Amino acid sequence: MMITNATTLQKTVEHLGKLQQDRQQLQEEARRLREEVEELNDSISRCQEQLPGTGVSMTRSRFNHVHEFEAYVKSRTLQNWKFWIFSIIIKPLFESFNNTVSTACEAELCQTTLEWLDHHCSLPVLRAMVCTTLRQLGTRTSILTEPSLLHTEAFQAIGSAQRPCGDS
Incomplete structure (x- = not known):
């Protein structure tokens, strides 16, 4: 045949x-x-969001620190787009620090910093935070499906159409 x-x-x-x-x-x-x-x-x-908060309420000065962090992320991402990925991973830790640690006086700074370390920097808490963040990174970006597009997403996320020369 x-x-x-x-x-x-x-x-x-x-x-x-x-x-x-x-x-x-x-x-x-x-x-x-x-x-x-x-x-x-x-x-x-x-x-x-329905769980009771463990930190102090966010004050105006704390709010400004969040904006400073975002500006810093934008600045560093323009220098190296990979910083954006790092900022996504570290942001929950920064926010917990910003919401917990008080700088009203030295004693309060020491006390609230130690409380923050106990509640937010233990290995089980850090593992869960990083896993959650990485899961979100994997589902909300192209890191798993089209990694070559990730640098473009980084610049879009910080609101910049500009892309530094020689950065890929």
């Missing part, structure tokens, strides 16, 4: 069509799962 070129081509076309259909189904499933993960993350965030 001899298979002709036409038959081979026809079977190849059919197989490619099936592969494209499979790929589309997988992409749709991945999109649906990303949406589900996002919904679950939002649900987790809403639950965490």
Whole structure:
């Protein structure tokens, strides 16, 4: 039995069509799962917002520090886009420090810093924080699907269309 070129081509076309259909189904499933993960993350965030706060309320001066941090992240990201990834990982730790540590007086600074270390810098807490942050990074950026686009996302995230020369 001899298979002709036409038959081979026809079977190849059919197989490619099936592969494209499979790929589309997988992409749709991945999109649906990303949406589900996002919904679950939002649900987790809403639950965490209902938990009682452990730190002091945010004052105006603390609020300014958050803006200073964001400005610093923007500045450093323009120098090296990879800093943006680091800032995403470190931001929850900065926020917990900013919300917990008081600089009203030296004694209060020492006391609240030690409290912050106990509550926010233990290994189990740090593990959970970093894992959550990395999960969010993996689902909200292209780091896992299209890592080559990550530098573009970094500049978009800081609100800058500019990209330093020679940085990739």
